[in-house]
Amino acid sequence: MMKNNRYFLPLLILLISVSACNKDFLEEKPLDFLSPTNAYSSVNGIEQGIIGIYSDVRKQWYRNGGAQAYGLFGLGTDVGYDGETPGGQRFLNNYLTSVTPQYSVIQSWWLYVFAEIQQANTLIDGVEKLDESLWVNAEQKNGYLAEARFFRGWAYRLAVTLWGDVPLITEVIQSAKTDFVRTPTAEIYKQIEDDLIFATQHLPGRGQEKAPGRLTKAAAYHLLTEVYLAQSKFELARDASSEVIDNLGYALMTQRFGAQYDVFGTGDVYYDLFRYENQNTPENTETIWAVQFEPNVLLGVTHPWSNIYSPRLSRLGNAPDGKPAYDPLYQDTLGVGVARSRGTNLVFYTVWEGNWDNDIRNAEHNIRRHFYYSNPQSVWDGKLIDLADYPPGARNLLKDTTNYIYPFVMKVWEPVVEVTKGTNPATGGGGQVHTDFYVMRLAETYLLRAEAYLGLGDQDLAAADINVVRSRANAHPVLPEDVDLDYILDERVRELYAEEMRMVTLLRTGKLIERTRKYNDNPLMPGANIQDYNNLWPIPQQQLDLNRDNQWAQNPGYPQ
Amino acid sequence: MEISTINLEGAFRWESRFVFALNRDKITDLYGDKKDDLGNSWFIGKPISSIYDYQRTGGVWTEDELYKGQIVTGFYPGQFRLRDFDGDGQITPGSDRTIVGYGTPNYRFSIGNTLSFKNFTLSFLINSIQGGNGYYIQRNNYFLEATTDFNYAQRMNQPAVRTNWLPDNGVTDAPGVYNQPLILSGNYQDRSFIRLQDLSLVYNFQQSALSALKLGGLQLYISGKNLHVWTNWEGYDPEVGGSSLPLMRSVAFGLKVNL
Structure with missing residues (x-):
């Protein structure tokens, strides 16, 4: 026994030194689970990864993925405020106290953006490293690269608009890194342009995409237009948008189409554009990119847009005779709004002045302004709800008008689907909607090109583009001398309310502070208390703390 | 540290078990540069659970x-x-x-007692985690600050x-x-608690009664879990903390038959 020990110790040392020297020994080879080292080892794996980005973009920016995505679509700008608690302190109701380095929503958005960038970089890396022989041809490979690079550009464009200088990362981050450097905005825009130009070259054309909701060339040109506009590169913006408008097979819808669902007895083409199942048909030549929502497929999801924008009619209470205003079993076809982002007077009144009766986008079936009591027990059943019919002092008019009853924008709702495909009409689906969400629509491309023309000093052509959109809506044409940036921003309210990321548009055009002060008419927090420095968002404090080996300066105005 | 004692023997039997635990940790270095890591709230020379806040x-x-x-x-x-x-x-x-405090406990203890008299056995376990000196605190804003x-x-x-x-x-x-406020700060509360974790009362039937029924054993019992918590923490359950669901309270009656 003792004798053997002579060999044991050297053997142990040998074993330790063998394992310590051989790095492969420590390397984990995933055999029964997916990791970046094995997931992207086939074309199918790459495909799955790309689909994952679409899914994340949908979840984080077009649903309510835990971080109040609707905050980008109008809340706290010229078009919306918190109607549920207008004097409260939820996100963007008061810039001074909610747009701060500690605020959790801002932190989440930062993390989402950089998670998407990392994911895109991982896929780009995966595509480039994949065995060449596995590709059918170069175009297949470049098609995937184009999608991944589009998303990297898309995420960086959000980051640079919200935060200005941010770290430019084009490689996969493999381990903890604490010395990121903030790259100047111009360099980031250069990278975004490179990514999007590549995408315009290698994404498929309209109708050639693999599945509804996948990217096409036009989406890349459209986003590129916005990126050029943000840098005042007006000629390039004009050319990129012209590509979409002239050469890629798109056209504004001018006739009624698709499933029409005229629940109010009337409808028009603008109404049809937002009806369930009408976004991704070959017939709809206006869709450039729509995020997919399906009620009846495995893992199909909804989005809460109606809930966010609509009045909380169900809480109206009693009719003037003391009976419930609505039959509790069937409140309305309008579902359960919570007025989380109530439109301003700009949205519901000001922008329609001069075209009140003729602009179809303001028709009663597109912006419903009249509501009726619906309870056979009440003598008011079927009568128009008018708060003047209540005895004086019987109602809290502030609560009524900010939260319970105000114009209802029908583009964010799909009443028929809830009734026919849902199960409980009384709940109206809780404000959940299954219509596909337009991220980009040709009408917007026209308005972007109008901005480019305006930047080039050509009001005639700018007016001409705006009038393409206006004539479809049967609005009076705008005169060239009346076109300025504010006019275009107003037209975007008429055409794109609740569709565009209003926050991004206003930051891009440098109009956020001015227009929020002018039009955000929250009765308890006028102008959302926006501060002069809110043209850029604060870097989340957590990110400043984590980057321990390179201290960044916080954006100007925020606590250092 | 654990102490087990038999306090009384005979017809009335009393056994006790006392467990006390104390844990201390300290970060000596993080990345080889002797620098703190604010983002993760890690500080050289401080416990890993340090909480960095206003x-x-x-x-x-x-x-x-x-x-x-x-x-x-x-x-x-x-x-x-x-x-x-x-x-x-x-x-x-x-x-x-x-550093406003530490998330980890200051110390823990538990006391178990078993009392037997004739056919009855009563046992209970008291469990406690204690803070103090800045230990075992947690942010509790949602519960304490409605706004x-x-x-x-x-x-x-x-x-x-x-x-x-x-x-x-x-x-x-x-x-x-x-x-x-312009600056958000945590509203920390001490999570110290004493919990009556287990209580059971058992009655074992006489061997003579069992042989008549041809049974190996017959036992009647009542037992409870998580019967009471003494704490100043105002959230759900101090042990699971602010965001998780509290522990269940359960009471069981039973008859145990051995053939």
């Missing part, structure tokens, strides 16, 4: 302090007082945060809704109704 100094600012100009910039009466470490009249992340960023009291049952501060009601442990 420090509340107790109570809320008053109107009197406002008129005298004693409130730091941007804050109002009815908001919690924060310490301005560098005295520059502002609260900033760069200079006014500190953190939205009035969550409308949307959830709050076990600890407090009267909001008003200029003249003397409340110091809750902010004014509309309170969104």
